[in-house]
Amino acid sequence: MGEENPVEIDEIMHIPDGYLSPSTCATLYLFAASGWYASLKRIKQLLATRAIPLISVFAAFSFVVMMFNVPLPGGTTGHAVGVGVAAIVLGPWGSILAISIALAIQALFFGDGGITTLGANCFNMAIVGSFTAYVVYRTIAANSNLRSRQRVLAAAVAGYVAINASALVTAVELGIQPMLFHDASGTPLYAPYPLHVAIPAMMIGHLTFAGLAEAVISAGMVSYLQRADLGLLRGVSGLVPPPGTIIPGTIIPGASPEPSRGRLWWAVALLMLFTPLGILAAGTAWGEWSSADLMNPHTREQIAAASGNHAPPSSVPVGIEKLSNLWTAPFPGYAPRFIRNPAFGYLLSAMFGVGFLVLASLLARALGRKWQRGSLRS
């Protein structure tokens, strides 16, 4: 944030207090806390008593690497987060803890980066960054030799993609603020720019400088470790599975990936979070027209535009009219009537919908097991 800062890591990604609403901060603290809990449990299982000194010293290393001025092509310099290397050497769980602790020290000791937004910053950089970097690195590196150029390339792409994924999540968090939190006169109460401004503004800087700085540091360090300290690329005592092992959920050429339930839940959670984005899509959802939409001249124009300029029938088809009275959804238009805010209604409907499906599938599984046991007994 300027000359006075000791740690001038990518400034905008490091959200200060005041840019995010209290409810956004609380939600992201919750996400971050579940990430911290899961990683702490996992790391203690893998490392036992070695976990504390290893993660602490690695966090200190991450903190210092964030201060490095990385020379970029064209004569400028940038700062890296170091999440690429952390994920390669420690694996995603260790990387989450190390980067989070480095960010916490910046906020609590140096006063850089917000305290209410610490959860958001850890979620964006430590959690999203670590997982993205790890999956990209393992996918591209695949079964290649530890000394191969493929691994250097994998590290560069992993760092670049991870920083851009973090930046995108940050931009979405900032961009939904004016839509969700404004006063009666329409004044945005927190970050003032909507998604269509926030996303390009964030991504231009990250697709160029910040992403490049991370790629340079990740690739350079992997290339150095290949010659000087190959052991670290094998992972620190079992933290990262040895090369050649198939990680559930990663796509390795020639191997059929095994879907992992944990990753599925993460994907569902992310999809739920991004449901309000649907509001921003222009036009109508093709094929999801009600009989009222077919009669309204304005929506008729949109339907025609979405259907390759084929005009919809002039009257409502009899079948649609007959069936449309058959069932009224509990959440018409995806939002209960008492909720005025459409985005909140979307999110609530998503949560309700997913909750209902999960409950139904659990019930079906329980019934299935009971039936299986019954048939075994007979």
Add this chain to the structure above:
Amino acid sequence: MNRHSFLESTIQGFTRAVSKALQSEHAASQPGLLQQLDPRVRVIGILTLVVSVVICRRLEAIAAILLVAIAIAFAARVSLASLAKRVWLVVLGFTAVIALPALFITPGEPLFTAPALHLSISVQGMRTAVLLVLRVETAATLTTVLVLSTSWTQILKALRSLHLPAEIVTMLAMTHRYVFLLIETANQMFESRRSRTVGVLSGSERRKTTARTAGVLLSKSIELSQEVYLAMLSRGFRGDVRLLTDFRLKPRDYVGLTAFLFTGCLAVWMGR
């Protein structure tokens, strides 16, 4: 660009971090009124105010908290000059630049129109920009006053008494300790590299130098963590972490805590 500027600017960054840390340690040992309060009261009290700044929706309420924050800075013997240099100007230089376009692109009633430039500032744009800058200034002032008035060990003990897991508190403490050791190590590596650099380094040579230094630092860090682990084992570490929390609240701490909580709640009520 200066041929060594990437080395110089990294070294300068390290020096700034260390001097900032020393400044905090020095300020924390001042006999200010705030420093007399129990660290838990300071941490909880100031965090309450930061949260209330984020909750408040009215400019007046946030401005009132800023005044309270300045009063607390006085009570902590933190000079306004250092606050201005360390917080206010920095935030202005960063957040104000970010908030500036909001004046023009936020839709709403026009406040001022420059017909020649086809630009108009909306009332809503003005309000959102001022709200953002004031909010960030106030929160950053409060955080800086806390950091400058409370030593790191006191912050950690306060976090522990707030039921943060002992492992996390220990990691924060150990990381803080090794940050300075690793800054020193990296600094020495950069300085020795600078002293041996003659002529102009090409772009790729510069990148290699930085990445190799980071690589060496990584190897050293992992070795260091193994040594620290052995040292911990030799002192009887078995994975359980026990921390001392020997704070006792005095009557003045209760008064301080009540004042903080009352101010926070009042501000939220005023700014709703």
